[in-house]
Amino acid sequence: MPSITYIETNGTSHNIELPLGATIMEGAIQNDVKGIVAECGGSCMCATCHIYVDEKFLDKLPTMEEEEQEMLEGATAEVKSNSRLSCQVRMSNELDGIMVRVPEEQ
Amino acid sequence: MKKVVVIGAGHGGVQVAASLRDEGFEGEIVLISEEKELPYQKPPLSKGFLQGKQTEVSILFRSEQYYVSNAIDLRLGVTIASINPKENYISTVNGEKIDFTYLILATGAANRKLRFDGKEPKNVYYLRTLSDAKWIGQQLESANNVVIVGGGFIGLELAALAVEKGKKVTVIEAQSRLMERVLPEVISKVFYETHIQKGAKVYLGACVNGIQDNGDVVLSTGEALPSDLILAGIGVIPETQLAKEAGIICENGIVVNELQQTSIPNIYAIGDVANHYNPFAKKNLRLESVQNAVDQAKTAAAHILGKAVPYNAVPWFWTFQYHLKLQMAGISLGYDDYVVRGDTASGKFSIYYYKEGKLIGVDSLNKPADHLNARKLLELGIHPAKEEIRDLSLSLKELVSVS
Numbered sequence: 215m216p217s218i219t220y221i222e223t224n225g226t227s228h229n230i231e232l233p234l235g236a237t238i239m240e241g242a243i244q245n246d247v248k249g250i251v252a253e254c255g256g257s258c259m260c261a262t263c264h265i266y267v268d269e270k271f272l273d274k275l276p277t278m279e280e281e282e283q284e285m286l287e288g289a290t291a292e293v294k295s296n297s298r299l300s301c302q303v304r305m306s307n308e309l310d311g312i313m314v315r316v317p318e319e320q
Numbered sequence: 321m322k323k324v325v326v327i328g329a330g331h332g333g334v335q336v337a338a339s340l341r342d343e344g345f346e347g348e349i350v351l352i353s354e355e356k357e358l359p360y361q362k363p364p365l366s367k368g369f370l371q372g373k374q375t376e377v378s379i380l381f382r383s384e385q386y387y388v389s390n391a392i393d394l395r396l397g398v399t400i401a402s403i404n405p406k407e408n409y410i411s412t413v414n415g416e417k418i419d420f421t422y423l424i425l426a427t428g429a430a431n432r433k434l435r436f437d438g439k440e441p442k443n444v445y446y447l448r449t450l451s452d453a454k455w456i457g458q459q460l461e462s463a464n465n466v467v468i469v470g471g472g473f474i475g476l477e478l479a480a481l482a483v484e485k486g487k488k489v490t491v492i493e494a495q496s497r498l499m500e501r502v503l504p505e506v507i508s509k510v511f512y513e514t515h516i517q518k519g520a521k522v523y524l525g526a527c528v529n530g531i532q533d534n535g536d537v538v539l540s541t542g543e544a545l546p547s548d549l550i551l552a553g554i555g556v557i558p559e560t561q562l563a564k565e566a567g568i569i570c571e572n573g574i575v576v577n578e579l580q581q582t583s584i585p586n587i588y589a590i591g592d593v594a595n596h597y598n599p600f601a602k603k604n605l606r607l608e609s610v611q612n613a614v615d616q617a618k619t620a621a622a623h624i625l626g627k628a629v630p631y632n633a634v635p636w637f638w639t640f641q642y643h644l645k646l647q648m649a650g651i652s653l654g655y656d657d658y659v660v661r662g663d664t665a666s667g668k669f670s671i672y673y674y675k676e677g678k679l680i681g682v683d684s685l686n687k688p689a690d691h692l693n694a695r696k697l698l699e700l701g702i703h704p705a706k707e708e709i710r711d712l713s714l715s716l717k718e719l720v721s722v723s
């Protein structure tokens with residue numbers, strides 16, 4: 215299984231193995247990573263699953279659909295070039311070893 | 321040591337337990353569910369789960385380990401039979417007593433059942449739980465003719481996914497248009513036309529008079545619609561029985577104050593079951609939404625921890641049918657005017673509802689950014705002028721800063 219590291223705002227990190235196809239949001243929620251809220255349960259409806267992705271992995275991520283882009287605009291914390299909605303990113307072998315940071319606010 | 325006992329592990333119940341721990345509650349937490357499965361989310365049942373895009377694991381709120389590591393004593397498959405508010409304990413159907421310092425009723429709502437001459441037909445199915453969804457999923461595999469009674473959100477989401485599975489689908493709605501209770505004509509129409517265009521048959525203003533054992537659904541006009549699967553989504557009834565029997569005041573749900581307390585101060589009610597004064601609707605009502613369950617849970621948890629933060633969250637809700645994503649913010653019921661932003665023909669637009677010149681709600685169709693922005697406008701109490709809404713050259717972010 216590919217592994218992922220989540221870094222919370224206080225620096226706490228979680229290294230977790232996620233099954234292929236699971237979303238980064240699901241991994242966070244089920245492993246109690248603080249700061250990913252995911253109010254809508256992954257429907258791309260709430261923008262409370264915002265993350266910052268390690269720059270090294272940016273080109274390996276699935277491209278952003280229009281709806282994700284639009285929702286992201288409404289995220290509470292600053293939207294940066296490496297911002298994504300974690301419910302829209304599924305784990306793949308290419309993402310093995312990825313690191314994501316949780317923003318200050320959701 | 322203080323002990324919080326929560327009955328019901330749906331959206332409200334799980335959130336209250338999580339919020340208590342997040343906010344530093346150190347006492348015992350017992351979270352009780354009559355369902356056997358780990359607590360899961362309901363919205364995907366009529367969407368991603370039955371479409372086959374989401375799995376049983378992906379719809380869980382949390383992993384099993386979460387409850388263990390947060391010292392949340394999750395008791396699955398346990399049904400509560402009664403509350404003793406004088407001696408502060410509840411009893412399970414097996415007679416076990418569980419005492420509490422604070423009790424939270426997060427029992428949700430049950431589906432209203434179709435009845436003819438006082439009898440419930442046996443061949444009609446309803447969707448509320450994961451096990452209902454699994455059963456419906458199995459039936460859908462072999463069914464060809466699916467009749468859906470009720471053109472509300474759940475009925476229509478089921479209709480859309482059945483159409484997408486190649487079924488012949490008929491929807492029967494008693495009102496003169498779809499989702500009439502909550503949506504204006506313009507939006508109902510888009511949904512109606514889409515269902516028809518995708519191949520569903522939709523009867524409006526139609527009444528079901530009976531259901532035969534062979535699956536025929538008989539309308540008041542005498543027409544009989546053959547079916548091999550009948551699903552109904554005709555509204556819900558709040559689960560108030562425990563509260564009523566305990567002498568807690570109920571009236572269309574369990575009546576709560578702005579801190580989610582019932583008529584017995586150490587007993588709270590949250591979510592679908594709670595009849596509260598809603599500042600956005602400016603009246604007492606129950607809301608059946610994830611937002612309401614989650615935000616009321618936070619209010620109750622905060623109060624138990626000594627913080628009185630009255631419930632005052634912007635209501636929001638969503639539905640998916642085919643490519644249509646509708647997101648609702650605020651309570652638009654009772655509007656006296658509305659303004660459309662965007663082009664209705666493009667299928668991407670938002671409707672801003674006004675009452676006495678004030679913005680009270682916004683429905684966004686395939687316009688998620690408008691929706692998030694609308695929640696901010698409503699939360700901040702900003703009432704943009706109608707011309708501003710119509711002006712597409714004005715960005716939504718500017719609307720939030722114009723106060």
Ligand SMILES: Cc1cc2nc3c(=O)[nH]c(=O)nc-3n(C[C@H](O)[C@H](O)[C@H](O)COP(=O)(O)OP(=O)(O)OC[C@H]3O[C@@H](n4cnc5c(N)ncnc54)[C@H](O)[C@@H]3O)c2cc1C
Nearest residue numbers: 328330331332354362363400427428591592608609610613
């Ligand atoms: C198919 C479907 C689709 C939906 N789609 C959406 C949507 O898109 N967006 C949205 O915002 N909302 C949606 N909703 C509504 C949303 O799921 C509810 O508003 C929300 O679940 C309410 O949370 P709750 O905690 O009040 O109750 P629930 O989540 O219903 O949980 C109540 C729990 O209490 C348990 N319980 C009841 N009585 C007892 C007892 N005596 N002993 C032990 N346990 C008991 C029940 O078994 C249940 O598990 C949908 C609902 C359904 C059914």
Ligand code: FES
Nearest residue numbers: 256259260261301
């Ligand atoms: S969980 Fe709601 S947008 Fe990702």
